[in-house]
Amino acid sequence: QVHLVESGGGSVPAGGSLRLSCVVSGYTSRPACMAWFRQAPGAEREGVAFLYSDRGETYPEFAQGRFTISKDNVKNTLYLQMNSLKPEDTARYYCAASHPCRFVDPGADTYCSGGYCYTYNFWGQGAQVTVSS
Secondary structure, rough: OEEEEEEEOOOEOOOOEEEEEEEEEEOOOOEEEEEEEOOOOOOOEEEEEEEEEEOOOEEEEEEOEEEEEEEEOOOOEEEEEOOOOOOOHHEEEEEEEEEEOOOOOOOOOOOEOOEEEEEEOEOOOOEEEEEOO
């Protein structure tokens, strides 16, 4: 069982920055496939940043150059640094893990990035990010 707790959300003006944190606990082996997702009201959940222990990080086009995913294994924490925020980045942001890293089925919790598809089976409660224009 993996427990994920996000923090660091808030309200910022357009052009501002925020860093989200996700404390990871409850595992016997460290999750190797982790990601950040977001969901705005009325919209589908989408991937924001993906981090694989053996392949590094990948981002969708809208996040490239603005968002950075990283982790601190000593603090057991996953981060999402978000710069140059735009009003369209307003959403609830979720930390998630595919643990163990695997594809189960092409369902709602399966996402592909960098040519790899995984089913994310552990999710945090989310952190709200609001960007004002």
